[in-house]
Amino acid sequence: MDPQLVEVSQQFERFKAAFVRKDYDTCSNLLSQLKVSLTKFRSLPPLFENTPNANNELLLAREIYEHAVVLSVKIEDQDAFERDFFQLKPYYTDAGNRLPPSPQEYPILGLNLLRLLVQNRIAEFHTELELLSATALEDRCIKHAVELEQSFMEGAYNRVLSARQTAPHETYVYFMDLLAKTMLLFSSDQELLEYIKDEHPEWEVKNGSVYFQKAKESAPCKEIPSLQLINQTLSYARELERIV
Amino acid sequence: MTQDVEMKEQAAPSNSLTSSSPSTLHHLKEIASLIETGAYAREVRRILRAVRLTMALRKKLKPSVLSAFINFALTPGSEAHTRLSSYLPKEDEHEMEVDTATSASQAPAKHSLPELEIYCYLLVLIFLIDQKKYNEAKACSSASIARLKNLNRRTVDVLAARLYYYYSLCYELTGDLAEIRGNLLALHRIATLRHDELGQETLLNLLLRNYLHYNLYDQAEKLRSKAPRFEAHSNQQFCRYLFYLGKIRTIQLEYTDAKECLLQAARKAPVAALGFRVQCNKWAIIVRLLLGEIPERTVFMQKGMEKALRPYFELTNAVRIGDLELFRSVAEKFSSTFSSDRTHNLIVRLRHNVIRTGLRNISISYSRISLVDVAKKLRLDSVADAESIVAKAIRDGAIDATLDHANGSMLSKETGDIYSTNEPQMAFNSRIAFCLNMHNEAVRALRFPPNSHKEKESAEKRRERQQQEQELAKHIAEEDDDEF
Known part of the structure; x- marks a missing residue:
């Protein structure tokens, strides 16, 4: 065994121990050290050099990044999630044929889909979806995210809410909670009052109920949009003159 | 692809020509x-x-x-x-x-x-x-x-x-397309440095094709948006570019742009490139369905395409009627076709449109209908589903109706007379703009022989030139036939 590899794996063991203890501060510290040491391996992306230990190194690095992704969910840091996920992705796509499949792969991919959904990045959501194979789409975790998106598009919000109970993985709960928040699902009256004060001061609260301002009736426009019509007609005349 | x-x-097979x-x-x-x-x-x-x-x-x-x-x-x-x-x-x-x-x-x-x-x-x-x-x-x-x-x-x-x-x-x-990706990128760089525009055009298309072959839409779009653009040199390459662009846009939910690209690609492609045109049409049909349009029957009856477009025809039918059950059975029946066309994920997106059309049909036929009936007609699982789906449809402006939560029913509003609004004028304007634009583009595409305005050519030279031009025209026609 390569001494460097041994050192990193020992450090990773310490990280995992801290992770189980839920000591997330230590985890974050250890993780940044781990990431620095990973840069010394030449077999990892983007170099992909074929060193004698390549497979072991790749496996270790993949596991470290998988933990990093999960950790970022635990400490509720979406930016870190995105960074770590993109670092992890090449291990699934480019090194996938060299390594045995990871049991964490589908849960993490599903988690990423969920994140894109929560952040309302639907175009990226679909781009990611195209990369998944038919077997991946059958997976419980990924199906969960895909069905959620469908319910969203249809407007079946009650299904979105009930999906929280059926979350396939403990890490999914964080994003599901974020979803619930965007749908104004509050756990207490107090939260609702705060929300109204911050976001919609024009709403009135009287006798325990909320009064919405009626949207101003848009008066039916009986007028002819003359300026626009003149512009259009003039442009037709100009174009026609060019043709004749 | x-x-x-x-x-x-x-x-x-026609190689045997002696x-x-x-x-x-x-x-x-x-x-x-x-x-x-x-x-x-x-x-x-x-x-x-x-x-x-x-x-x-x-x-x-x-x-x-x-x-x-x-x-x-x-x-x-x-x-x-x-x-x-x-x-x-x-x-x-x-x-x-x-x-x-x-x-x-x-x-x-x-x-x-x-x-x-x-x-x-x-x-x-x-x-x-x-x-x-x-x-x-x-x-x-x-x-x-x-x-x-x-x-x-x-x-x-x-x-x-x-x-x-x-x-x-x-x-x-x-x-083994993945193998040559790095090489193609290097070649594209060389072509750019040498101002070889035809080379750039060709290589960009090859790279896009390479990425899309592995469904790498993200990378394809990043390359496409950053690569230098210039006026197309070859019609064939331009068609391909439009097709790839249309596909990328479709995946990224920019349906209006995607539709334009795909239809233009299908129109510009030479008549002989049947396979290419079929592919363009398949994608265009789905994009139009996703936009809420129903493609005309003539689209499916184009010469030589009836058979290839059959699954898409039945799919359109299901969307048009708004019958979820029929839609599901069509999607299942042709699932192998759809997955080999790589349109399966898009068809999953269509489910939502089927519900919308069904809902629109209901709102036109009934002025008041209970949500239980809506759920039954749309074959939804529960009344709660129906209520939230109707609410979203109203919010998106798909139907003009109100919800009566207490009585659990949907009330449709009377549809106004569309000819009393500016709507027809706007539609008319967009058509005129399209025609004028088409004319301008045609004028811009005209090519003139160099130096034709400078010197009066002798009779002999003119004859020679005309002969050459005729030959050229013939070859262009032939090229259109065999390049695809």
């Missing part, structure tokens, strides 16, 4: 002299013509003809000569020797033009692909690409663009 490949394989080899060789020699004059006079146009003439000869290529031509065009014993000869099967030793003898005596060492060398590579490569000798073709194309990197001549660009195309094609046929 494989439309042009399919086309080629269909063309292959032609006398001397005349083919003669033609090839004529083309060679055309390339020579083109190279000396630096006229890219002549080389373009040479490539077009070659495509007409494609089906008549035989090993004996090819080796005779190589002997004629390249100095025997040179590196390119030995390499190219090694790819050709030796079948008729005797005839070959005769040819070598005659051509060697006619052809002194003056034939060392790089254009001719590259042209020989192209010929051999096309021959190998047509003979389905993909491994040899891969070796041959890689060698030619290595040679091309050291050549910087504008007159080679046209030939190079063709070589890139076949290089990628033979790797695609063996399923």
Whole structure:
């Protein structure tokens, strides 16, 4: 065994121990050290050099990044999630044929889909979806995210809410909670009052109920949009003159 | 994705065309002299013509003809000569020797033009692909690409663009497209540095195709948006570009732009490129459905496409009626077609449109309907589902209605008279704008011969020019037929 590899794996063991203890501060510290040491391996992306230990190194690095992704969910840091996920992705796509499949792969991919959904990045959501194979789409975790998106598009919000109970993985709960928040699902009256004060001061609260301002009736426009019509007609005349 | 490949394989069986080899060789020699004059006079146009003439000869290529031509065009014993000869099967030793003898005596060492060398590579490569000798073709194309990197001549660009195309094609046929991605990117960079616009155009398309082959839409879009854009040089390349762009836009939910790209690609593609047009139409149909439009029946009845578009026709029908059950059964029935077209994920997106159409039909037919009935008619699982779906449809403006939560019913509003609004005028305006735009683009696309305004040409010159133009027109028509 390569001494460097041994050192990193020992450090990773310490990280995992801290992770189980839920000591997330230590985890974050250890993780940044781990990431620095990973840069010394030449077999990892983007170099992909074929060193004698390549497979072991790749496996270790993949596991470290998988933990990093999960950790970022635990400490509720979406930016870190995105960074770590993109670092992890090449291990699934480019090194996938060299390594045995990871049991964490589908849960993490599903988690990423969920994140894109929560952040309302639907175009990226679909781009990611195209990369998944038919077997991946059958997976419980990924199906969960895909069905959620469908319910969203249809407007079946009650299904979105009930999906929280059926979350396939403990890490999914964080994003599901974020979803619930965007749908104004509050756990207490107090939260609702705060929300109204911050976001919609024009709403009135009287006798325990909320009064919405009626949207101003848009008066039916009986007028002819003359300026626009003149512009259009003039442009037709100009174009026609060019043709004749 | 494989439309042009399919086309080629269909063309292959007609190889049995019997032609006398001397005349083919003669033609090839004529083309060679055309390339020579083109190279000396630096006229890219002549080389373009040479490539077009070659495509007409494609089906008549035989090993004996090819080796005779190589002997004629390249100095025997040179590196390119030995390499190219090694790819050709030796079948008729005797005839070959005769040819070598005659051509060697006619052809002194003056034939060392790089254009001719590259042209020989192209010929051999096309021959190998047509003979389905993909491994040899891969070796041959890689060698030619290595040679091309050291050549910087504008007159080679046209030939190079063709070589890139076949290089990628033979790797695609063996399923190793990912291997050459780095190489293509390097070539694209070189072409950009050399201001070789045709090369850039071709390579960008090949790269997009390469990425889309592996569903790497993100990378494809990043490359596309950052690569330099300029006016298209080749109609075929432009069609392909539009198709790839349309696909990317579809995946990223920019349906309006996607529809424009796909329809334009289908319209611009030559009539003979049936496979390509079918593919464009399939995608365009789905995009239009996703936009909430229902494609007309004539789209599905285009000549030669009825059978290929059949699954999409039934799908459209299901969306039009708004019947979820029918939609599900159609999606299941043709699931293998849809997944081989890679449209499966898009069809999953369509479910939402089916519900919308169904809901719209209900809101038109009933002025008041209970949510229980809505759920039953749309075959939804629960009343709560129905209520939230109706609420979203109202919010998105798909239907004009109100919800009565207490009584659990949906009240549709009377639809107003659309002709009392500005709507018709707006529709009319967009059509006029389309027509005018089309006219302007057509005017812009007109090409005039250089120097035509400067000097009055003599009668003889004019006759010559007209003859050339006629020939050119004929070849363009032919090229449209066999390029796809």
